[in-house]
Amino acid sequence: MSSNALRYEAAPARRRAILEQVRVKGFSSIADLAEALGVSDMTVRRDVRRLDELGEVRVVHGGVSLPPGHEFSAREHENAGPKHRIGQAAARLIRPGDTIAVDAGTTTYALVAALPDTFGGSVVTHSVPVMQALLETPTARCVGLGGDLYPLSRAFVGPATVEAAARLRVRWCFLGAAAIDDRGCYGAYDLERPTKQALMDIADYVVLLADAGKFRGSAPVLLASMERLHAIVTDAEPPASVRQAMERHDVRLVIADGEDIRQEAP
Template identity: 30%
Template sequence: MLTQQRKAMILVALKRDGQVVAKDFATSLGLSEDTIRRDLREMAADGLLQRVHGGALPASPAVADLTVKAAQSPDAKRALGLAAARTIRPGQLVFVDGGTTCLAMAQALPRDLRAMVVTHSPVIASALVDHPTVDVALIGGRLFKHSGVCVGAQVLDGIRRFQADLYVMGVTGVHAGIGLTTGDMEEADVKRAFAHAAAETMVLATPEKIGAASPHVIGPVTLIQTLLVAGQVGEGALVPFQEAGVSVVRAA
């Protein structure tokens, strides 16, 4: 069997089953496990999948830069943004992550809402400049241009100055076993710090992020209390999160 044929079959299996177990897949094709592991390594290097212990998971397309991400699942992001905005209560202090889905939430905040938003995203802060009653605290640091957020020690130190009612987290992958993931190590550090400094954490997840994974783990799914998903996500994909004790809410 040609290499490209095997790789095509791996992609089909990932789409169908949501994972590939190297040993089982090799047995099904009558090939050595080393052959399949080599294929997985090459495919991971090309960004086609995310290698994990024993096999692979779908790679999240959300690791692209902001320009590309802005065009991904726009309807789902609008629905998630509106649903998330409705959860913010007057008087709350809310950590808001960077990313296009969180931007949709910031843009949907009611004009009469009195609250405080703390963010490390200049884009989120700029979106709230004209909001009449939401105070904004921007935590600065080194600007990670790929995601349009600040990262580094200055950000981690800034987070420690606040205790939030809610953290609205953006991720690139949400997998019940692997956990919450993102594409950059420093971003993962910042997200983890935000979660530990908040009374409650909510993840906004478009359909392509469910069951997908990226290289850097933020934490287990139990790090969050609420998973807000778009309506297109099938019930079966959400059961593992509910079994882990996470409240799963669908955006209307």
């Protein structure tokens, strides 16, 4: 086989590797990609131009990033296994006819993906991906909350969204967050806070869904104090400080660890 043919065969694998790295990091420089792949800058530039033509990435000054609207897809691929297990564990809390609220985010999205085909309850949500997923669950009713579309989280936010939520009532609110400590859970953007709090306000029980990485994360916007939560579903034992705060406020812990799901008594 000629050297040109070998380069041709390697190109799809390189492009997949480039796409995976950009999905994980959000942005990568040409130099970093070339070093990671062991090829020249020119080869990487040729590959990213092709990915740009296909709409998979966007070539920007100094490197390559995800196109607008692809941030959710990138986050969905992060910690996919733990999120899947967390979604399955959370789904076991729900009765067949429950009315639930599902926050925007990739971990809460995993809950909807884990709902059984026979689920016949109602789902209140401002998340566009959740609405789309529920099209494949014809037995469930979806109550979509409109408002201003926030592309970063692919969700509706703003006064209209909050007002629509205030007219409703749900049994469970499944909440997402960017970080957790002993004081509570946090989000990255204040723009999303009023909608998340509106969903908590209409719920009998608030359940935080978060992979273990959120215990090591940092985010500026306080979404809910620990006492506001009724349960946390995660994939590993929380840090001691968080565990002690949960015990003080009677917050239930559900750990989805592989096939084993460990739950504290309510």
